[in-house]
Amino acid sequence: MDRIVDFGPPGPPSSVYVHIPFCRDRCTYCAFATLADDPARHRELVEALELEAARASHASLGIAPLQTLYLGGGTPALLAPALLARLLGSLKDRFGLSPGAEITLEANPTDVDAAALASWHEVGITRLSVGIQTFRDDVLAGFGRHHDGGVARAALQRVAQRWGGDWSADLLVGWLGQQPEDVRDDIEALLGFDPPHVAVYGLTIEPHTVLARLRAAGHAVAAPEASHPDLDRAWSEPLERAGYQRYEVSNHCRDGRRSRHNQVYWANASYVGLGPGASSSVHPHRWSNHRDLDRYLVAVSGVGPRVSCEIVSPEARLLESLAVGLRTADGLPTVELDRRFTPAWRDALGGSLAELFAAGALLEAGGFLRLPASGMPTVDRLMASVAAACGRLGGDGRDATVGVI
Amino acid sequence: MKQELIRNFSIIAHIDHGKSTLADRLLELTRTVELRDKRAQLLDSMDLERERGITIKAAAASMEYEKDGQSYRLNLIDTPGHVDFNYEVERSLQACEGALLLVDATQGVEAQTVHNTVLADNAGLTIIPVINKIDVGSARPEAVSEEIENVLTIERERCIGVSAKTGEGVLALLDRIVDEIPPPAGNPEGTLRALIYDAEFNDYRGVIVHVRIVDGSLNAGDRIRMKAGGTRHEALELGLFRPQMVPCKTLGTGEVGYLIANIKTLADVRVGDTVMLDKDSTSVALPGYRPARSMVFCGIYPTANKDFDILRTALERLQLNDAAFTFAPETSDALGFGFRCGFLGLLHMEIVQERLERESHVDIVQTAPNVTYEVVLKDGTIRRLDSPSQLPDVMQVEALREPMVKLDIVTPDEHIGSIMKLAIERRGKFLHREYLGPGRVIIGFRIPLSEIIFDFFDRLKSATRGYATMDYEFDGFDVDDLVKMRILVNGEEVDALSAIVHRDQASPKGRSIIKVLRKEIPRHLFKVALQAAIGGKIVAREDIAPLRKDVTSKCYGGDISRKRKLLEKQKAGKKRMKMVGSVEIPQKAFFAVLKGPDD
DSSP, X not given: OOOOOOOOOSSOOOEEEEEEOEESSOOTTOOSSOEEOOGGGHHHHHHHHHHHHHXXXXXXXXXXXXXXXXXXXXXXXXXXXXXXXXXXXXXHHHHOEEEEEEEEEEEOGGGOOHHHHHHHHHHTOOEEEEEEEOSOHHHHHHHTOSOOHHHHHHHHHHHHHHOOSEEEEEEEEOBTTOOHHHHHHHHHHHXXXXXXXXXXXXXXXXXXXXXXXXXXXXXXXXOOGGGHHHHHHHHHHHHHHTTOEEEETTEEESTTOOOHHHHHHHTTXXXXXXXXXXXXXXXTEEEEEOSXXXXXXXXXXXXXXXXXXXXXXXXXXXXXXXXXXXXXXXXXXXXXXXXXHOTTHHHHTTTHHHHHHHTTSSEEETTEEEOOGGGGGGHHHHHXXXXXXXXXXXXXXXXXXXXXX | OOGGGEEEEEEEEOTTSSHHHHHHHHHHHTTSSOGGGOOSSTTOOSHHHHHHTOOOSOEEEEEEEEETTEEEEEEXXXXXXXXXXXXXXXXXXXXXSEEXXXXXXXXXXOHHHXXXXXXXXXXXXXXXXXXXXXXXTTOOHHHHHHHXXXXXXXXXXXXXXXXXTTOTTHHHHHHHHHHHSOOOOSOTTSOOEEEEEEEEEETTTEEEEEEEEXXXXXXXXXXXXXXXXXXXXXXXXXXXESSSEEEESEEOTTOEEEEEOOOOOGGGOOTTOEEEETTOOOOOOOTTOOOOOOOEXXXXXXXXXXXXXXXXXXXXXXXXXXXXXXXXXXXXXXXXXXXXXXXXXXXXXXXXXXXXXXXHOOOXXXXXXXXXXEEEETXXXXXXXXXXXXOOOGGGEEEEEEEEXXXXXXXXXXXXXXXXXXXXXXXXXXXXEEEEETTEEEEEEEEEHHHHSSSHHHHHHHHTTTOOEEEEEEEEEEXXXXXXXXXXXXXXXXXXXXXXXXXXXXXXXXXXXXXXXXXXXXXXXXXXXXXXXXXXXXXXXXXXXXXXXXXXXXXXXXXXXXXXXXXXXXXXXXXXXXEETTEEEEHHHHHHTTTOOOO
16 A cells, blocks of 8 residues: 655644533533532642643744644633633633634523523633533433433523524433434423534443442443434434534534534644543544543643654545545545545555445545435544555554643 | 283273273283373373373383282284274284273273273283273162173173272282283294384384284384385384383383384274285284274365465375375365365364364365265266265266264163154164163164264253263265255355255255255345255255345544554454355354255
8 A cells, every 4th residue: 555644734823722620510421521529629630730731831832823722621610710711821821812703601400590501701702602401301310410301491591592602511321211302302402592502422331430330230222223224314303493503413503503623623723632531632643631630630630641642644634534524524634635645545455445436435526425315324434444455543642742732 | 021921912992991990000000101101091191092091002011010929011902993994993903912891880881881891802901801991979880780691691600899099909910911812923033014003203213113022023124015005124222111112122022112113104004904024924813903994074175275285284194194084185166276185084083173273273164074975877887985075966976975883872771762663763774782781771773874973972961961971983884866956056066065865855954064064154224035945946945134234333533542442452363264156154054054954
């Protein structure tokens, strides 16, 4: 196979993710780096984030004025308005902010009251992502969520009425016993609030979660796989009828109001993550931070918070690009693939593409490489075929020096 | 060593009856090896042999044993323990004058015991019946000696009880070896005739030939010739197995040892051949030599076509060490370029496959095994088929013949019914049934080899709760109503999956093959249609419904490298897949088709 080259994404990183690990409770399905909330430590974390941002701006990452900033968690909405203002101010001073930048905050329904909405608006948040999961009280209680259906409705009501900016609501599908009617009920309830953006996540049992332990002990913890196609249809069809575009496997929006930050991931472009457990990708590296808050705090003022760092080979990057890009309705612009990987990328994938084209599993049209409309639910299978036929994968297994950023 | 002080013997036994343990004890008690050198089961030198507890290659050990003030040399020739290596067993026995017939006191006479006793008898050996494991609580030496008398017609008084594990009775056994096994005959003044009873390949020394000197003597430096092979060599080094190789200057009449003669490949050395002096053109070959003949074949293909040359090199290397293994290039429409490989039997095939995987790191696809068929053409010529895909056009074929075996099964009598049912399902014809002793019978069948090469033994074991044992020998070719069954995947014939089956069984076999394939082939993004056809007639069909959903829901910053690692893992899993058109068929499927669905 011809070696390909990776010239990297088109521009310097201009997207930052900030991880705030605190949560009131841990949800049974959650595998993120989280820990029980401790307001006394919020300031300590924000200081560390400021320090990490300072290191990042001094390192040769070439971070450009931010186009997108995403505060995720955990529950970043737990930060007091003043502290949130300070953090955003520091990041803005450090990196600069492009006009019209998208600044997203993740929030739980419990956190969404009128005062909070006003303060978030004031500190510059432009977009909210509200974790509803479901309106069913029993299911929410089972997941260990802090809200119930009533709280969720009230929160959405407030957001719909008072929040002037962009917003999104998350639903979770595939819980134990869930029927297509249950999915349709949730979707219908959500659409009543006219959200500009809806994300629907299939419940996945991640390792080291409560659900994973239950499953290992022999309990059924999720809807059987055989029911997934029907559950999928139960949300994708009503959303489509209501005028939402499924622009990524799990993400839908109206009037083009996509998440700009997440599109950076799906374009396999560069981004910098700050905070415990955050991941970063800046050509040609990929790294992630210590997940443990204490270790992160110690490391950030010492050798740096990176716990692993690798140089991603061009072949592996190409597969990454396909794996994330084919999840989107647009697909991948071939002109960008040609620029980034040189036109040799087609050869690098061996015969795999030809067969997939022939089978109609992959399309190339209008300058884009994409799936047929029916292909989204099976993109993992497709990627497995692409990867299997690809000559080399996974880079050289080289670990880059865990450097100071 | 004087001829009359030499005793050459082997141990014949059913698998697991304690042959290797007894060999270890003999080596220890004669101080051939010190206890501190001891690895469990000294004579099984390949890892595979030790892991599986079977002997694949013959091995030998020379021991010194003193009796009544006289020192004797006892040469133990360890024979392979499986029917696949029957020919090697015969040759090894020919190098001996006696055999220890080892029977487990808790198990009794088994199919292989009977079979091996017949071989030893035919070779004219003095047999000492040895009942092993007398220290075990469930031992029933009396009943076992009665079985030995009834079935093998060896007087029960001649049986000797030992415990190879504790060493009990083993010294008495050594005395009986000296007293009862005759010293080698043969003419020490005659011209050299040595029997090649085994050979192995060593990376540094080339071929190491195991020989038994029948007449005359062999000296280091002699110019020698292989009678059947015709090649000429110089005897560079001679020696004894103790059991490691110890060089000596001369091997005299009746002695057993090794010969190194700068021979580069095992293909130049044929087990059963006669070694003679090059200058001596008159001497007559020792009887019994015949080239090893493969009875079971399968296709071995690289998963990636570019690995063809690497695979060829790997097969050549294996053949260096295993002259009975044969291979020739073949092309399959479905699998591309690969090799048709021939084996002595099923176990031999498994061993080769395992060694190939361990030693070569090539990913291979192996097709289901088949036997050799003989096709009689309309013009009267007879051709051998190593693969169903070689079957000529049906218009040219007068008849198809398949290899038959005589099969002996030893079992507790309560399982006779289920064994009869199994054998008859497999087209077996009942031949005879005799009681070995109370409650144990031996049943004989004549049955097509193709019916027992795959899962027969597993089925037999499950039908008899593990109690039955079996052994078989080749018994000619029979004409039967055989047809070729083609398997189509999405309308495309997969030649590597086609099989020759009996017409009466075609429909059920077709259905069962399709059922297995349906289980083994993963779901695709499109519907996969599986069909079995005899001629133009579809006898079975099943569809694999397309995959409807498998995508993981979330994919954000931290998920991307995870996603890539998952792809890497899947890629490794897909190494054992073969693309047929746009359908991925796992290696397992090619092998599983003959097995039939699990019931």
